[in-house]
Amino acid sequence: MGTSGLTANTILSRLSHDMLKRNYAAGYWRDDTLYALAQRHAQAHPDKCAVRDSYGTLSYGELVRMADRVARELDAAGLKPGDRVAVWLPSRVEITVFVLACSRNRYICCPSLHRNHTVAEILTLCERMAAAAFVGEAGYGADADRHDIFEKLGDRDYVRKVFKCAPRSADGVDPALGLDGKPSTGREISAIEQPDTVVYLAFTSGTTGEPKGVMHSDNTLLSNARELSSDWGLNSGSVIYTLSPLSHNLGFGAFTASIACGSEVVLHDLPRTVSILERLREVGATFIFGVPAHAMDLLEEMRRTGADGLEKIEGFRISGAAVSSTIVEGLQAFGIKPQSGYGMTEACSHHYTRPNDPPELISGSSGRSCDGYEVRIFSVSDPDEPVAPGTVGQIGGRGASLMLGYFDNQLATERSFNRSGWFMTGDLGWEDENGYLRITGRIKDVIIRGGHNIHPAHMEMLTMRHPSVERAAAVPVKDERLGEKVCLAVMPRKGQTINPEQLLSYLDREGLSKYDMPEYFLSLDEIPLSANGKILKRELLDPIQNGTLRPTPIRFQGSARSA
Structure with missing residues (x-):
């Protein structure tokens, strides 16, 4: 087991020897990092497509080569394990390069910076995480026409390296990152294989308050990705299409699943005026990740133009909100199996319906938990008191995909757990006798x-x-x-x-x-x-x-x- 990861950086987290022993013994955690898996796929099939956007593709061989190059650049800038790398980009293949570079050298990647963020909001988040490196695209963001994030970061002494990406084009990744024709800098260092330290930092959406920084390791991410892939038959031949951006936990989960099973992931970066169906046909998509609004748009286009050429699509994970019976019935009419699910940034996509579940369970529940994760319902007035099946209460969870805590916020981490170690989600719901979960609301x-x-x-x-x-x-x-x-x-x-x-x-x-x-x-x-x-x-x-x-x-x- 990767116990040496305990000393890879100095980030305060929930990681304990008991967690390591329990999850490794059960097989939910393994010695693989995201980078190590990508490297293994590259060695076996170097020319196989790993990630694609509308401007081009990166094979597994190219993806690992670029991750190695970026890792050397970050090392040359003086980054050490545990340092944070902030990535503020639209969905483009370069994000995956930085994720793997961080996994390789044990930096912490924060790609959960969104298009609708302002420069001031990004600056605040960079200061909160003390970002040692920043990756951004010129002109990107809610107020890029009035403010320049690169100018604002210029006098921040905690930033050691800045990548100012050109807008994505067919010229390739090296030119976009400003590395084309430049000699590689940095030491030749071996990848650090410590999958139990923090690698991913995601700020919650903050719809009701200040965003909290959720910390995940390679293992907490991969444990859920492996189970979902197994339950839904995702494998090296799959083509996963994510309508959600990589800055969102759902889109990032699609990428993690692709690395777990060695498949291709396609990033949706097209304007709304472009046909989704044509893109799905073009890339040969077999599984889709998105939110209900995406499913509605897809259904509307299929009803208008037909669904010829989409026979390869086997499933559609719909998350972020309840799935209506109209969506379920509509997708099934076109031969697509909808997957209703429940998850959160703190615990990944741990609940979902299965391919053979009846329509009433898909639209009427959020599925049941995957192997390695469990849910229990607790009294709203007493988070330490479990309630009977069928009773509405606060949803508690624990398992292999649960976060390692909130970044630089010990108090918030402590307050999120009850005395028995269950993570209190703040969501209300109930479970039936078969473990299928119904969400009824939020405590707040x-x-x-x-x-x-x-x-x-x-x-x-x-x-x-x-x-x-x-x-x-x-x-x-x-x-x-x-x-x-x-x-x-x-x-x-x-x-x-x-x-x-x-x-x-x-x-x-x-x-x-x-x-x-x-x-x-x-x-x-x-x-x-x-x-x-x-x-x-x-x-x-x-x-x-x-x-x-x-x-x-x-x-x-x-x-x-x-x-």
Whole structure:
């Protein structure tokens, strides 16, 4: 086992000898790093495509060669194991080069910097992690037209190396990184094979507060990737297409799965005007990673143009939000098996449905846990008290894919676990007798109407089943008498309109309690999403409170279930 990894860097983490002994003995953790696996694939099949974007490909041989080159450049700049490398790029093959270079030399790669970040936000995150190296693209980011991240980083003494990438082109990776024609610098050092130290730093989306830096090792990442690949038949012949960017945990998980099984991963970097179907046909995709919005877009195009040439697609992992029965039935009609799942940056994609699960389980649950991870439901009022099966409570988890802690935040790490060592997710849900999980909401995402707790996630899930609804968000509206009332904001599908009274009747038929019915309604052309596909409710709350958005009062008139 890789116990020597305990001294590879000085990052404070949860790693213990007990964790090492238990996970190695069970086979969930192994001696392989991400780099070592890629190197093994390169030795066996050097010309096999490893990663592709719209501008070109990198074979496994080329990917490892480039990772070696970048690792030497970082070493020459004085980086040591445990130093952080911040990567702020759109989905392009260079990200995978830096991930493997960090795995090789035991630096910590942070690629979870998103397109919608501002320069000020990136600068704050770089300062929090004390990034020893920075990788960015000129002109990228939410306010790149007004601010320059490279100029801002110029006087930061903690930054030892900066890669200013040219916009991606067909010229190749060496020119993009400014390495074309330049002699290699740095020492010839052997790869450090310590898969149990931190290699990946991902900042949570921060939809409800300040982002926390989640730390993972090669082994915590790979343990989940191996299980998902095994359960869904991913192998060296697979072509994994990720519609989610590599800056998002879902997209990064697609890359990790490809390294685990030696397959090809295709990065989606096309503008919205370009056909997704044509790209899937062109690359021969066999498995897709994405969020519900991606599935909706794909279904709309398939219904409009047909699905000829997509026979190779065996599955579609849909994460980030509940999967509606409309999506499930639509994909299955075209021969694509949808995978509903539950996961989080802290624990990877540990829950998912299986290929032979019936449609009602795919749309009605988040699947069951993979081998090496387990979930238990605890009382909301007492996180140390388990509840009976079928009872809603806080979801706790533990296992091989669980994070090593929050970066530079011992207090947040400690507060995330109960006394028995279960990670408290903050999510609410229940398990059936077969271990299938249903998510009902967030502990903090609760609207309290006159002392009655209303969980928005349940209302949103039911609303999303409506054939005319593309997105839905239940948010609180302040009320002098009751404290809060519920406003249901919907984004209709293209060409559709939604009658609020008819929607209330629909929610009643779907099983929403009359005590949970919304009392305000908003129909919006756009409900904003975060970089990882989650609805940004905070973008709705302020406009409602300051009067920019004016919800319409609505009232449920009575049950129509017997009609």
